[in-house]
Each structure stands twice: as structure tokens, then as C-alpha cells.
Amino acid sequence: MHVPADPPARCPACGDSYESVSRHAAGFVVNLLDNERYRRVCFHPADDGGGPALDCYHHTHGQANEETDDPR
Numbered sequence: 001m002h003v004p005a006d007p008p009a010r011c012p013a014c015g016d017s018y019e020s021v022s023r024h025a026a027g028f029v030v031n032l033l034d035n036e037r038y039r040r041v042c043f044h045p046a047d048d049g050g051g052p053a054l055d056c057y058h059h060t061h062g063q064a065n066e067e068t069d070d071p072r
Contacts, residue, residue: 011057013042018057025053039064
């Protein structure tokens with residue numbers, strides 16, 4: 001896992017603000033049950049030096065409740 005050097009200002013998956021982003025090129029687990037810090041994690045396809053990866057955008061409870069212009 002590493003943090004991308006040039007993360008976007010808003011989550012590309014949902015359009016909301018986010019607290020942090022991490023890139024994963026191998027298997028990983030996401031568990032948000034009873035998570036006091038994060039309410040949602042969005043996943044967006046990425047490239048990790050020529051191989052497939054996922055960027056994970058971590059949304060706090062407050063950020064996950066933001067209104068966006070995106071009708072999704």
C-alpha cells in the first residue's frame with residue numbers, strides 16, 4: 001500500500017471530499033462495521049507502475065453525509 005503523489009481534490013467515484021487515499025496492488029480487506037472513524041470507502045481503478053491497482057478513498061462519517069451534484 002502507498003499514498004498516491006497527486007491525489008485528486010475530490011473522490012473520483014462519488015464526488016465527495018475524503019480524508020485520505022491509499023493505493024493497493026495486492027489483496028486487502030475492508031471492514032467498516034462499527035468503525036468510529038470512517039463511514040465509507042470508495043474504490044477507483046488505478047495503475048501501479050504498469051500493473052492494476054485500486055485507489056481507496058476513505059470518507060469520514062461527516063464527509064459521507066455531504067450532498068453532491070452527482071445524482072448517484
